[in-house]
Amino acid sequence: MRICVDPDKCEGHNRCFSLAPELFEVDEFGIASTKNNGEVPKGMEDKADLAIANCPEFAISILED
Numbered sequence: 001m002r003i004c005v006d007p008d009k010c011e012g013h014n015r016c017f018s019l020a021p022e023l024f025e026v027d028e029f030g031i032a033s034t035k036n037n038g039e040v041p042k043g044m045e046d047k048a049d050l051a052i053a054n055c056p057e058f059a060i061s062i063l064e065d
């Protein structure tokens with residue numbers, strides 16, 4: 001599973017980082033990006049789904065292979 005953050009949609013609420021700091025990092029403006037090139041480690045898919053569901057800007061999406 002791979003995820004990405006659309007920087008044009010992200011408003012820097014940091015919810016994703018709060019819910020899944022293993023998957024996201026934020027810059028000094030609070031804008032999020034994915035760690036590990038968006039690759040979600042095995043067993044962390046639920047956390048990725050949780051972050052996706054809680055992003056108010058719908059900025060996080062799943063990348064299809």
Ligand code: SF4
Pocket residue numbers: 005009010011012013014015016017030031032054055056057058059060
């Ligand atoms: S929850 Fe969404 S809008 Fe907020 S920092 Fe994460 S990606 Fe950006």
